[in-house]
Amino acid sequence: MQTYDFIIVGSGSAGSVLAEKLSASGRFSVLVLEAGGSDRRFYVQMPLGYGKTFFDPDVNWNYKAEPDPGLAGNADHWPRGKLLGGSSSINAMVWIRGAREDFDAWAAAGNPGWGYDDLLPAFKALEDNQAGADQWRGVGGPLHVTDCSGAVHPLTKRYLAAGQQAGLPFNPDFNGAAQEGVGVYQISTRNGRRMSAARAFLRPAMKRANVRVEMKALATRVLFEGKRAVGVEYQQNGETKSARAGREVILSGGSVNSPQLLQLSGVGPSALLKGLGIRMVQANENVGAHLQDHVGINYTFKGKLPTLNQTLRPWWGKLLVGMQYILTRSGPLSLSMNNAGGFFRTDPAATRPNMQLYFQAFSTVIPKSGERPILTPDPWPGFSIGLSNCRPSSRGEIMIRSANPREYPRITANAYSTNADVEEMLAAVKFVRKIASMPAMAEIIEEEVLPGPSITSDADLIQDFRKRSGTVYHPVSTCRMGPDPARAGSG
Structure with missing residues (x-):
């Protein structure tokens, strides 16, 4: 031995x-x-390739959770x-530290050395932030962090504007002084390859x-x-x-x-x-x-402007973005599907955000028979605003x-097994609809596809997010x- x-x-x-x-x-x-x-596989190294690895048994444990009463009896897929x-x-490569208050709570619970100020030097040392160094960010570390603000889909600007119209501040850096607000997500890539x-x-x-x-x-x-x-x-x-x-x-x-x-x-x-x-x-x-575990849900909309669906669904679109990626390591395949997002509080009196937002200029409601939903863009210009809970009590x-x-x-x-988790998700999905109703988004939305305009009562909203929610893999x-x-x- x-x-x-x-x-x-x-x-x-x-x-x-x-x-x-x-x-x-x-x-x-x-x-x-x-x-x-080995990790030396094309769809592992290509950032958007995680859609291909989502069920791939060669790189994924493909766990299946037990049927969950909190998810209307669904047995959730757990990729690891x-x-x-x-x-x-x-x-999905989104690069975000935990909230300061989370780490400080660890230290206060009797774990010295785990407060945010204790860990900040390590956070700064491990990263090579493309946007540069400051009080909160580091450069020269082994893990490159890409600033995607100039590369995201044009619809992202409308999402950011709508979030601000709904009352959230614009946040230029979720890893900076504060996390609350809406902004573009940074991702762990370097030169168009997964980091x-x-x-x-x-x-x-x-x-x-x-x-x-x-x-x-x-x-x-x-x-x-x-x-x-x-x-x-x-x-x-x-x-x-x-x-x-x-x-x-x-x-x-x-x-x-x-x-x-x-x-x-x-x-x-x-x-x-x-x-x-x-x-x-x-x-x-x-x-x-x-x-x-964080549990999330998407609200999906049919838009009046082109989304990534029109780029990624047809064969010629796949060919074009594939050539763009191979030749320049840029374009949609070099990014995460989560272009932007944010953090907000369902209770204004709370001391920190309890919900995370995700914006995707892409939708996958109607897959082809036999194909995996994550790989099949809809035939119409769709996009999604998703959210997940930050500190579930279940x-x-x-x-x-x-x-x-x-x-x-x-x-x-045991998702949504406490009243607190159900109540905050109910408030959160209502806020997603508020964002979608703001002028910057409302003027480009043709219809809400999921859950749809007929779902309005609290009981129906709860039934919907129990049926459609799932793990966000944390x-x-x-x-x-x-x-x-x-x-x-x-x-």
Whole structure:
């Protein structure tokens, strides 16, 4: 069994950074285990290619949540990255830090060093902001951040104007002094290519002699001596292998895979592990519990002006934007579908925004039979204003179904399971309609397609967003930290 100083399970946003930082001095050997394969794929590197990877089993775990009463019984699709870079290699690339108040709340809860002012130097150091450095932003870091304000679809200006007419301020930088308002989203790309955690951090680290990355290596169990983690068992190419850690085993498999691996290894809820015949190493009822996730919905409109639908639907349009991207690394394929967005409060008395907005000059209501909706622009000029909750109070869980590491865990999201989440979403969708009713937008809207003008009562609006909402792919807290061991899933 080969020994490394550090074993990192998962090469996603956290694992890639850890591999780079831990190996930088040359003093420590680092093994990274990645269940997926390489990120060197065309549709991974092309920013808008995430529409192609949304269901691709070669790069995506393609999890399916349990049927959710809060979502009218729908079983939500949960894409998660299964390749170098993890979900940073298949996400929508919008570059936004959390709100200052969120980090300060972490510190106030007994986690010193996690306040916004504590973390700001790290935020600035990791980025290379195209728009330049200031009190809040950094340059010269490994991860390039692109300013898209000159490249977004012309309809974006109307959305920004309507947001201001509805009472929101214009925000030139969501990563600056404040987050509230409407503005153009920055994205993690460089020269028209996705800037994933793998590209920014892991690939440079892989050039070092003290870093080894094993792909197609599924971690199946953390090896313990007593209650100390000393290694990892994994499957690769049909073989079961093991590696030993001289210093630490670091789990960075994300909100699904990390609690799954802990539970498989004997760390988790006691009744669950006993029921599955897994030897208990440490009972911890918090592992896999406390799941939080942002839930979102789109309001879709048929417009009077051209949108990306007219560009991306016909074969000749696909050919033109494809050639533009290949030759110049520019155009729609070099961007995120979320051109702009914003943050707002459903309660004016609140101290911080509780809702996020997304503007897409694109719509996908009527897919062709057999095609995936995300890939099929509508045959008419459509666009969407979407939104998601920032701090849901609903809680779910992720629990293994068996001792088989290849069986997907049970994901119970429990969306909209609290009155608070329902009430704030109701207020939020009404505000989306307010934006759409402002002169800058109203004069170019032919009709509201979804949910449609017949949906007006509170009961109908709630029924609609339960039926049409879904995850926006930000699950957290299944291995939550904290000073109280009785409440944390990690120490």
